[in-house]
Amino acid sequence: MSDFDPGRWKPAAFLPEADARDGSLIFVVATLCFLACLTALTVLATDRAARGWSDQLTGQATVIVRAKGAETPDSAAARAAEALSGLPGVGEVRALEKEKAEALIAPWLGDIADLDDLPVPRLVAVDLDPKAPATPQSLDKALKAQGLDAVVDDHSIWLKDIQRAAGFARWVGVAVFALIAAAAGAVVAFATRAGLTARHEVVEVLHLAGAENDFIARLFQMRFARMAALAGLFGAGGAAIMGAILRLMGGGQGLTPVLPIVWTDLLAVLPCPVAAGLVAAVAARLTAQALIAKMT
Amino acid sequence: MLRQPHDEGALDAEGAVLAFDDVSMRYGRAPETLKDLNFSLAPGSFHFLTGASGAGKSSLLKLIYLAAKPSKGLIHLFGQNVSAVPVKEQPMLRRRIGVVFQEFRLLDHMSAFDNVALPLRIAGRKPDSYRQDVAELLAWVGLRSRMHAMPATLAGGEKQRLAIARAVVNRPDILLADEPTGNVDHEMGLRILRLFVELNRLGTTVLIATHDQDLVARSGKPVLHLEEGRLTQLGPVGGGG
Numbered sequence: 001m002s003d004f005d006p007g008r009w010k011p012a013a014f015l016p017e018a019d020a021r022d023g024s025l026i027f028v029v030a031t032l033c034f035l036a037c038l039t040a041l042t043v044l045a046t047d048r049a050a051r052g053w054s055d056q057l058t059g060q061a062t063v064i065v066r067a068k069g070a071e072t073p074d075s076a077a078a079r080a081a082e083a084l085s086g087l088p089g090v091g092e093v094r095a096l097e098k099e100k101a102e103a104l105i106a107p108w109l110g111d112i113a114d115l116d117d118l119p120v121p122r123l124v125a126v127d128l129d130p131k132a133p134a135t136p137q138s139l140d141k142a143l144k145a146q147g148l149d150a151v152v153d154d155h156s157i158w159l160k161d162i163q164r165a166a167g168f169a170r171w172v173g174v175a176v177f178a179l180i181a182a183a184a185g186a187v188v189a190f191a192t193r194a195g196l197t198a199r200h201e202v203v204e205v206l207h208l209a210g211a212e213n214d215f216i217a218r219l220f221q222m223r224f225a226r227m228a229a230l231a232g233l234f235g236a237g238g239a240a241i242m243g244a245i246l247r248l249m250g251g252g253q254g255l256t257p258v259l260p261i262v263w264t265d266l267l268a269v270l271p272c273p274v275a276a277g278l279v280a281a282v283a284a285r286l287t288a289q290a291l292i293a294k295m296t
Numbered sequence: 297m298l299r300q301p302h303d304e305g306a307l308d309a310e311g312a313v314l315a316f317d318d319v320s321m322r323y324g325r326a327p328e329t330l331k332d333l334n335f336s337l338a339p340g341s342f343h344f345l346t347g348a349s350g351a352g353k354s355s356l357l358k359l360i361y362l363a364a365k366p367s368k369g370l371i372h373l374f375g376q377n378v379s380a381v382p383v384k385e386q387p388m389l390r391r392r393i394g395v396v397f398q399e400f401r402l403l404d405h406m407s408a409f410d411n412v413a414l415p416l417r418i419a420g421r422k423p424d425s426y427r428q429d430v431a432e433l434l435a436w437v438g439l440r441s442r443m444h445a446m447p448a449t450l451a452g453g454e455k456q457r458l459a460i461a462r463a464v465v466n467r468p469d470i471l472l473a474d475e476p477t478g479n480v481d482h483e484m485g486l487r488i489l490r491l492f493v494e495l496n497r498l499g500t501t502v503l504i505a506t507h508d509q510d511l512v513a514r515s516g517k518p519v520l521h522l523e524e525g526r527l528t529q530l531g532p533v534g535g536g537g
Contacts, residue, residue: 004444006431009409011417016405205401208361209415209462210391212384 014219015202025191026231029184033235033276034242036180037269041243043173044268045259050166052260055130057155057162061139063124066149074098076148077122083146084126089134091127098122124150181279188224188283195220196291203292217288224284225277232276236269243269312336312372313469313501314360319369321355328367329355331525337503339469342496344512345505347522353505354398356522357472360503361395362386374469391419394463394500396473400455402447402462408434409443412461419466430465437461437491453484460488464495471495473504477511485511 063084067076077095085093096104101123109118128134136154143150196203206216247261315336322328330352337343347353358364359371362378371378373389381389394415402411412434416426434443437457447455456479463471473492477485489511496502503520506512512519521528 004409006409006427006443009413009423009427011413011423012406012410014417201401202403202405205403205414206418208363208390208395208401209418210387211418212387215418 014206015199015223019195019198021191021194021198022227025187026227026234028187029228029231029276029280030234030238032180032184032187033232033272034238035235036177036184037236037239037272038242039173039176039180040268041239041261041265042259043170043177044265045261046169046173047166048260048262050162050169053162054159054166057159059128059130059133060155061126061128061134061136062153062155063126063139063143064121064151064153065124065143066119066121068147068149073120073122076150077124079146080122080124080143080148080150083142083148084124084139087134087138087142089129089132089138091129093127094125096123096125181275184228184276185279185283188228188280189287192220192224192284192287193291195224196288207292213289213292216292217285220288221281221285225281228280229273229277232273235276236272239272240266240269311338313339313374315372316359317370317372319359319366319371321352321359321364322367329525330359330366330522333369333527335520335527337470337501339501340496340499342493342502342515342517343504344515344517344519345503345522346507346509346512346519349507351522352525353522354474357395357474357503357505360470360472361393362390391415391466392469394466394468394471396456396459396463396471396476398475398478400447400459402455402458404447406446407443408439408445408447408450408458411447411458412465414462415466426465433461433465434458438487453480453487456480456484456488457491460491464500467498468500470501470503473502473506475506476504477506477508482510486514489515 063080065073065076065080067073074095081093081095084090098120102120104123105120126134126139136152136156139152140150143152203216206219207213243261243266246259247263247266316333319330319333320328321330333356345353345356355364359366360373362373365379374392376389378389403414406414409430412430413423413426416430417423431440431443434440437460439454439457439461442450442454442458445454447458450458456476460473460476463473471492476488476492480488485508492502492504493515
């Protein structure tokens with residue numbers, strides 16, 4: 001006699017639970033999710049770095065001062081610093097020492113033993129008020145009023161370059177992210193196709209027992225969505241661990257000076273399992289619907 | 297009953313659970329497998345469908361359980377022109393047809409109990425409303441002690457009876473069986489026949505495709521005979537079993 005108790009019976013899953021291909025699919029989708037999350041972290045860090053550089057450049061101006069007539073470069077630089085100090089929108093003003101100015105231009109001049117013979121200009125670093133910075137025109141006017149031969153560099157050329165580079169990096173990141181999402185979708189679609197083909201018999205029996213095509217498609221949709229969400233969890237977890245290691249090993253100061261990661265960046269990986277599940281659900285549903293319609 | 301093509305009243309499918317009107321069928325560009333079929337089945341009737349291998353028995357059953365489409369002619373099922381039924385509504389028609397396949401088509405990942413409960417689950421019934429029915433049905437087909445068994449562990453006759461239980465669990469209006477005794481011994485064949493007769497007594501229209509002439513002879517039921525895709529009549533034909 002059977003010890004089977006119908007009262008305690010729990011319905012079995014419509015589709016077989018395990019499949020040898022499931023492990024490979026989870027691995028591939030997890031890898032794609034890992035790469036997608038790393039891309040997201042990189043985009044965030046790049047954006048932060050670009051904003052940091054922009055803030056620095058926006059808050060400063062450099063004045064290049066050339067001595068005129070019998071005036072010494074040091075005296076011209078000191079006069080320029082004095083002329084700019086106290087102007088509205090100007091914070092601290094520092095005339096850089098000769099050695100610093102020479103060190104800055106050394107890369108362009110090469111290995112010259114004695115720069116004394118050259119009319120090396122002096123530099124004046126100007127910190128601007130971040131809330132209401134002085135315009136280059138107002139600085140230039142103040143310098144001209146003192147009869148100084150000086151050029152104001154507000155870093156606008158560099159700023160535009162950095163902003164353009166940051167924008168480009170952002171779009172590249174978004175494009176890579178979209179590409180990875182599309183690849184994940186294609187992998188799931190392929191797996192759905194293989195899964196449906198392998199379970200052709202099950203699909204046919206369900207169909208002939210009166211199951212609607214939508215019902216069968218939903219079974220595959222749920223199955224692959226669950227699998228992709230699990231893979232997304234693995235991928236996101238891996239990327240979060242990688243991000244945490246980079247942060248712990250130095251963050252903005254250490255290993256990743258150009259990609260400063262902060263702890264809150266790691267939250268960016270949280271939507272990954274849901275996103276992976278959604279992409280998989282859409283891909284599996286569309287594939288299953290098309291295949292079931294053809295099969296039946 | 298058999299009808300002549302286009303004879304008076306041939307298009308009138310009223311009263312019949314199934315009516316074929318001048319139906320032909322072909323697979324792709326191949327020659328016609330079924331040619332100009334005209335017949336109808338009255339509610340509660342019991343027929344055998346006979347014919348040599350390749351005569352088109354399985355194809356005819358496929359047309360009835362909506363797994364294939366006719367290349368010509370009209371099929372009326374439960375008074376509805378099948379060709380005019382929207383795809384979304386076809387599952388509702390299929391739920392009124394029970395099919396016993398020659399190769400059983402049991403789901404190997406499900407227990408015997410789960411296999412039988414499948415059509416009821418698909419129909420959206422709650423487990424509590426059918427647990428007892430499924431158990432009783434399995435007992436009725438002689439599988440009381442095998443409810444938890446997986447199909448792979450069942451013998452041929454047990455699989456056959458399980459497939460029959462699954463086909464009839466939601467009390468279909470039509471029961472189709474394709475060579476239901478093809479994989480079992482003579483004694484089991486007779487037991488299965490008795491099951492079908494019992495179901496027929498309960499009001500189910502039964503159509504059984506078989507090679508087993510002995511079974512047909514013992515039953516005394518009317519026969520639809522296929523020869524090279526054409527339907528001919530053998531034996532007694534009538535509206536009832």
